[in-house]
Amino acid sequence: MDINLPALFGQLLIGLINGSFYALLSLGLAVIFGMLNIINFAHGAQYMMGAFAAYFLLQYAGLNYWWALILAPVIVGGIGIVIERAFLQWLYKLDHLYGLLLTFGLALIIQGLFRQQYGSSGLPYQIPPQLTGVRDLGFTFLPNYRAWVVCFSLAVCLGTWYMIEKTRLGAYLRAATENPTLVRAFGINVPRMITLTYGFGVGLAALAGVMAAPIYAVNPTMGADIIIVVFAVVVIGGMGSIMGAIVTGFGLGVVEGLTKYFFPEASNTVIFVIMVIVLVTRPAGLFGRVA
Amino acid sequence: MLDRTFGPLLEINDLHAWYGESHILHGATLNVNAGEVVTLLGRNGAGKTTTMKSVMGIVGKRTGSVKFEGRELINLPSDAIARAGLAFCPEERGIFASLDVEENLMLPPQVRPGGLTREQIFELFPNLRERLKSQGTKLSGGEQQMLAIGRILRTGARLLLLDEPTEGLAPVIIQQIGNTIRKLKEQGFTILLVEQNFRFASTVADRYYIMEHGKIVEQFANSELNKKLETLHEYLGV
Numbered sequence: 035m036d037i038n039l040p041a042l043f044g045q046l047l048i049g050l051i052n053g054s055f056y057a058l059l060s061l062g063l064a065v066i067f068g069m070l071n072i073i074n075f076a077h078g079a080q081y082m083m084g085a086f087a088a089y090f091l092l093q094y095a096g097l098n099y100w101w102a103l104i105l106a107p108v109i110v111g112g113i114g115i116v117i118e119r120a121f122l123q124w125l126y127k128l129d130h131l132y133g134l135l136l137t138f139g140l141a142l143i144i145q146g147l148f149r150q151q152y153g154s155s156g157l158p159y160q161i162p163p164q165l166t167g168v169r170d171l172g173f174t175f176l177p178n179y180r181a182w183v184v185c186f187s188l189a190v191c192l193g194t195w196y197m198i199e200k201t202r203l204g205a206y207l208r209a210a211t212e213n214p215t216l217v218r219a220f221g222i223n224v225p226r227m228i229t230l231t232y233g234f235g236v237g238l239a240a241l242a243g244v245m246a247a248p249i250y251a252v253n254p255t256m257g258a259d260i261i262i263v264v265f266a267v268v269v270i271g272g273m274g275s276i277m278g279a280i281v282t283g284f285g286l287g288v289v290e291g292l293t294k295y296f297f298p299e300a301s302n303t304v305i306f307v308i309m310v311i312v313l314v315t316r317p318a319g320l321f322g323r324v325a
Numbered sequence: 326m327l328d329r330t331f332g333p334l335l336e337i338n339d340l341h342a343w344y345g346e347s348h349i350l351h352g353a354t355l356n357v358n359a360g361e362v363v364t365l366l367g368r369n370g371a372g373k374t375t376t377m378k379s380v381m382g383i384v385g386k387r388t389g390s391v392k393f394e395g396r397e398l399i400n401l402p403s404d405a406i407a408r409a410g411l412a413f414c415p416e417e418r419g420i421f422a423s424l425d426v427e428e429n430l431m432l433p434p435q436v437r438p439g440g441l442t443r444e445q446i447f448e449l450f451p452n453l454r455e456r457l458k459s460q461g462t463k464l465s466g467g468e469q470q471m472l473a474i475g476r477i478l479r480t481g482a483r484l485l486l487l488d489e490p491t492e493g494l495a496p497v498i499i500q501q502i503g504n505t506i507r508k509l510k511e512q513g514f515t516i517l518l519v520e521q522n523f524r525f526a527s528t529v530a531d532r533y534y535i536m537e538h539g540k541i542v543e544q545f546a547n548s549e550l551n552k553k554l555e556t557l558h559e560y561l562g563v
Contacts, residue, residue, distance in 0.1 A: 216413075221434050
């Protein structure tokens, strides 16, 4: 078999880009699930809201991509905090299914509202001028914006991992995941920590949305399209493992890209085939801790 | 040290507590003076642990009065109760598996100035220093108990609630924990202790309360111990 290197690297690169989004989104899901025991099905809608926030900020406030990178996660995370206080906090003692159903319903409502208002054709969002252009790597061409997305997502993922696994705040989070009652009895305001964790997880989704806006058009269904794959990524990586979510996100993006090169017909299903195999052989996921 | 003229450090009055539908405490009344070691005795299920959890605000529903330094705690959430200056060491020890020993030790935030320093804690429990990077739950039972007590000494809380610190431990470790409790008392800590192990309790306590069916049925000082052996036998079967 002849290997066409530029095409292979092209697909690898696309895989890495997709992997960046998978990693950011599954990381947010893992953080939320670990702390709240909620399977946040609204994650895709919140990613879409991040992209729309970037669009609105540019359109109505004249604030560019760099502002959006900061403000969109804050705004959408703030909406997440309202959702947590208004709805989710009543569900923690119930089965996971209730949280899943509630957030699924929210996702449908949010997506429906956006489609009603903005249709489903997608709104354009330009690559910031600092990141236009292409770099010639010799074996392939690397668009600057895509390089930025991969590097920045990786940095955000590793930063989040560091915060959770290596800092004092992270120790509170891990301890509260194990035994929230005792952590609270030490004097830590656990309910507030849970609210902020949800806001943070939602903010990560919104951040991914901002980064996605110049690559995929800003579209009400962009979240619904990606979230199913992201859930498969989370199942493969194992719920609740931070490093697992990051490694699996990037890894599966690459696997998808390679499949597109070697066997394009399977590229849309390869992740789900892997999911089935993992579920049969390691039900807790590749990095999951068996409860 | 606190001024004793303000009355008991901890004052529990007519405390009732429920787990779901079951009514566990039926009007417990007791108090702990500053600097004392007070032991709650009683059979399994008498309500000793529930009394501690009710003081800390971690049972479903509770009524009555729990005053600490004269301040009412009964309606506060447990994080606010802890910040008032109480610290709790649960029966199951509550060492976190996803934290290493150092993280476990440093977890409870300081609620007041004046807690022990890390060095002072290592003087009490030298084993902990050797194992700072081990996973918390990889320690032996005795070491986990030392960690569970050590971590609440840093916080500046002056009232320690220790729920069965000797449970399941070897005699030599129990002795070490007894020494620690005496040292803590010398340093001015006030301790409310729940114990099944009466022999151990008698080596550290100033006063005793006996619980039965969610109430205090008897109380006496350590000096009255010999006169009360009969009563103890009746309530505890020891």
